[in-house]
Amino acid sequence: MYDADKIGAGIIVFLILVSLPIWYNGVLGAPTAPQPKIATEEKHCIEDVETIRGEHMVILDEWRNKVVRHGEKVYTSKTYGENYEMSIEKTCKKCHPDRKEFCDECHDYAGVKPYCWDCHNYE
Amino acid sequence: MNINRRKFLKITGVATAALAIKSASDLLNDSDFIGALHAEEAEGIKEGVKWGMLIDLRKCDECKKCVEACRSAHNIPEFNNLKDQVDWIWLIDFEKAFPEQFHKFMREDLENKKVPILCNHCDDAPCVKVCPTKATWKREDGIVMMDYHRCIGCRYCMAACPYGSRSFNWRNPRPYIREINEDFPTRMKGVVEKCNFCAERLREGKQPACVEACDRGAMIFGDLNDENSEIRKKLKEEYAIVRKPAMGTHPNIYYII
Numbered sequence: 430m431y432d433a434d435k436i437g438a439g440i441i442v443f444l445i446l447v448s449l450p451i452w453y454n455g456v457l458g459a460p461t462a463p464q465p466k467i468a469t470e471e472k473h474c475i476e477d478v479e480t481i482r483g484e485h486m487v488i489l490d491e492w493r494n495k496v497v498r499h500g501e502k503v504y505t506s507k508t509y510g511e512n513y514e515m516s517i518e519k520t521c522k523k524c525h526p527d528r529k530e531f532c533d534e535c536h537d538y539a540g541v542k543p544y545c546w547d548c549h550n551y552e
Numbered sequence: 553m554n555i556n557r558r559k560f561l562k563i564t565g566v567a568t569a570a571l572a573i574k575s576a577s578d579l580l581n582d583s584d585f586i587g588a589l590h591a592e593e594a595e596g597i598k599e600g601v602k603w604g605m606l607i608d609l610r611k612c613d614e615c616k617k618c619v620e621a622c623r624s625a626h627n628i629p630e631f632n633n634l635k636d637q638v639d640w641i642w643l644i645d646f647e648k649a650f651p652e653q654f655h656k657f658m659r660e661d662l663e664n665k666k667v668p669i670l671c672n673h674c675d676d677a678p679c680v681k682v683c684p685t686k687a688t689w690k691r692e693d694g695i696v697m698m699d700y701h702r703c704i705g706c707r708y709c710m711a712a713c714p715y716g717s718r719s720f721n722w723r724n725p726r727p728y729i730r731e732i733n734e735d736f737p738t739r740m741k742g743v744v745e746k747c748n749f750c751a752e753r754l755r756e757g758k759q760p761a762c763v764e765a766c767d768r769g770a771m772i773f774g775d776l777n778d779e780n781s782e783i784r785k786k787l788k789e790e791y792a793i794v795r796k797p798a799m800g801t802h803p804n805i806y807y808i809i
Contacts, residue, residue, distance in 0.1 A: 497699045500597040500691070502755055518735050547740035548700060550732055 463534040469524035476508045486543075489517070517549050528552055602694040603749055604776035604804040605763070606783050606792060607668060611770035614643060614666045621765030625750070627738045629728035638719040640747040641670040641762055646809075649795060653809075662809060668771075670762070671696060671717040671747035672795060672803030679709035679718065688744075694776070694804060695749045705742040714799045718746045776804065 430436075454460075474481050476488070488504075492515040495501040504515045513520050525531040528551045536543060545551070622628065622641045631637055643666040647654040650667070673696045680690050687702035688709055710718045724741045732738065736752065739745050750760035758764070763773045774783035783806075792806040 493701055497697070497701065498689075500751065500755060516735075518737070544740075548737040550734045550737065 460538070463538040465525075465532075465534040466527065466530040467524065468526060471524055473509065474524070475504065475506050475511075475513050475520070480508065489545075492516075517545065517551060522551060597691055597693050598754075599692070600777060602776045602804070603673065603754070604694070604774065604783055604806065605670075605749075605760075606772040606786055606806045606808065608770045608772075608790075608808045609646075609662075609665060609667060610808060611768045612668065612766075613768060615768075616643065617765040617767065618668055618762035618771065619643065621761040622747075624731065624733060625736065625753075625761040626748075627725075627729050627733055627736055629725035630730060631723075631728055636722050638721065638725060638745060640719075640745070641668055643668050650793070650807075650809075652796065652798065653793065667807070668762075669715065669717070669795070670805065671749070672715055672801065672805045673747075673749055674804065675802035676800060678712040678714070678799075678801060682708040682712045684708065691751075693754075695751055695754075696746075697748060697751060698744070698746060700737075700739055700743050700745070703743040705744065707744060709744055714796055714801065715803075718744050720744050 476484070481488075492504065495504075496515050502514055504513045505511070506513065528546065532543075532551070619639075619641055623630070626640060628640055629638055646658075646662050646665040646667050649669050673694055675694075677688075677690055677696045679688050680696060683689070684706060685702045685704055687699050687704070689697060689699075691697050705720070707720055710716075710720060721739050721741050721743055726732075726738055729738060750758070750762075753760060759773055763771045772783045772786055774781040776784060778784060786808075787806060790808050792808050794803040794806055797803075
């Protein structure tokens with residue numbers, strides 16, 4: 430076989446690269462799960478935690494259409510039946526005043542870059 | 553069973569029709585569906601109302617309090633540069649605001665008069681017609697609204713508006729806002745913006761910021777559909793004009809000169 434050593438080395442490099450996702454965390458340490466900071470006395474968010482984690486972007490999208498396009502203001506929680514004003518500034522920010530410690534914590538971890546903050550004031 | 557082509561078609565036809573009726577009636581009986589349909593009509597926008605404004609230029613002393621109030625309420629940037637400038641309400645020469653009214657021998661006070669101008673919230677708004685994304689549209693209460701989420705910055709609306717009421721964000725406006733009002737969003741680079749008739753304040757039952765700021769009572773805001781509203785009463789008494797009526801846009805901002 431010609432160039433057996435080169436081919437062998439090539440195969441080894443290839444295998445290392447291909448298996449990278451499997452051993453990467455073991456060698457370099459797994460990233461720690463995000464710990465968004467919640468600074469509030471309130472007992473719960475506008476919906477239960479699972480819904481918020483999975484659906485907050487859907488809820489916010491719904492809010493923006495209701496507020497901007499239909500002039501509505503009040504959101505009734507499906508979990509708790511309580512009323513909230515549909516506003517990032519007036520509702521979300523009350524309990525989560527710091528965007529970097531709350532929103533960005535998970536967004537950075539998940540690699541998503543929402544552009545809400547280009548206009549909405551939330552530092 | 554003996555079945556011929558004709559009979560087969562009859563049976564399948566009747567069955568399909570029955571299914572269609574069934575699913576349609578299910579849909580109509582579904583309260584969520586009906587609820588969603590009605591929600592589209594919007595609880596937050598007052599029914600039967602048409603907002604308008606009357607500006608009495610005899611009372612206006614060009615103090616610019618309306619401009620300042622709007623600026624701080626809506627996070628409007630100041631660039632000190634005409635090309636980038638963003639305005640929702642501002643003052644221009646009478647001649648420029650009412651070119652059709654101007655002539656050589658104007659009444660003295662009007663000749664050098666500055667006139668507060670803003671979006672006219674036209675009945676037949678050309679900006680609404682040309683917007684390809686429906687980022688700007690006419691609300692039932694007459695407000696020509698902007699949805700900055702949808703604006704793609706094509707500036708068709710700016711070309712269509714005969715009043716120059718719209719401004720484009722050539723640059724990120726944030727660093728040029730004197731003091732950010734945390735309760736109202738800013739805009740971003742690449743969107744068009746304009747007066748929203750203070751929709752956010754109307755929702756809370758307040759008057760627009762400019763009207764509230766005018767301590768000379770030169771601005772009256774109200775429902776043009778209500779014959780007994782202050783604005784309609786005043787319009788019955790006084791001779792009022794609108795800007796560039798020949799454009800056929802039917803503005804809702806009236807001026808007493």
